[in-house]
Amino acid sequence: DQQVKQNSPSLSVQEGRISILNCDYTNSMFDYFLWYKKYPAEGPTFLISISSIKDKNEDGRFTVFLNKSAKHLSLHIVPSQPGDSAVYFCAASAAEYGNKLVFGAGTILRVKS
Amino acid sequence: DVKVTQSSRYLVKRTGEKVFLECVQDMDHENMFWYRQDPGLGLRLIYFSYDVKMKEKGDIPEGYSVSREKKERFSLILESASTNQTSMYLCASSPTRAVNYGYTFGSGTRLTVV
Numbered sequence: 001d002q003q004v005k006q007n008s009p010s011l012s013v014q015e016g017r018i019s020i021l022n023c024d025y026t027n028s029m030f031d032y033f034l035w036y037k038k039y040p041a042e043g044p045t046f047l048i049s050i051s052s053i054k055d056k057n058e059d060g061r062f063t064v065f066l067n068k069s070a071k072h073l074s075l076h077i078v079p080s081q082p083g084d085s086a087v088y089f090c091a092a093s094a095a096e097y098g099n100k101l102v103f104g105a106g107t108i109l110r111v112k113s
Numbered sequence: 114d115v116k117v118t119q120s121s122r123y124l125v126k127r128t129g130e131k132v133f134l135e136c137v138q139d140m141d142h143e144n145m146f147w148y149r150q151d152p153g154l155g156l157r158l159i160y161f162s163y164d165v166k167m168k169e170k171g172d173i174p175e176g177y178s179v180s181r182e183k184k185e186r187f188s189l190i191l192e193s194a195s196t197n198q199t200s201m202y203l204c205a206s207s208p209t210r211a212v213n214y215g216y217t218f219g220s221g222t223r224l225t226v227v
Contacts, residue, residue: 043218
């Protein structure tokens, strides 16, 4: 049973526009959420995170929004750049479970120039 | 920078072989993890370790074992490789389980079992 779901396998966006990647979770114990970015033949790299006590966190072009009541988070990239083309993984953890990360299936983002 | 190094980028092994995947981290992290990444399935946890000589099963441990004899090294062992173990294997580490600092990943090992 997938506790973290990324329902869009892929997303295609024009350079300069906004990219919105979505993630849903089922476990209400999750208290920390992260986004990782992965290029082919490389390991995932940390992008941005948010604690469950917040509803928004911003870092440059990247903003993560958390809606706890809907158990939903989203990553906004503005403006999108061709170098953002990668696989994006949503991950969640709970202090209750030793902060072990549970990952979604990933969304492939393609930014067209 | 924390570095997580996986010994091989690409491996090709035969069915039935015993396979060792090595991972070393250089920042004295307590926790180490092994994941496999498959299209449409994301990253699935195979085994993890919170301390030397300690190991715990993740979500898909069948067909795998691990060894952590030293804090910096975490080895994944495929006892008898099978074609359904063809995958990208990712090692990760984190400082402690007490606070969520996220993970640092290695570059991955693409294993093909023929």
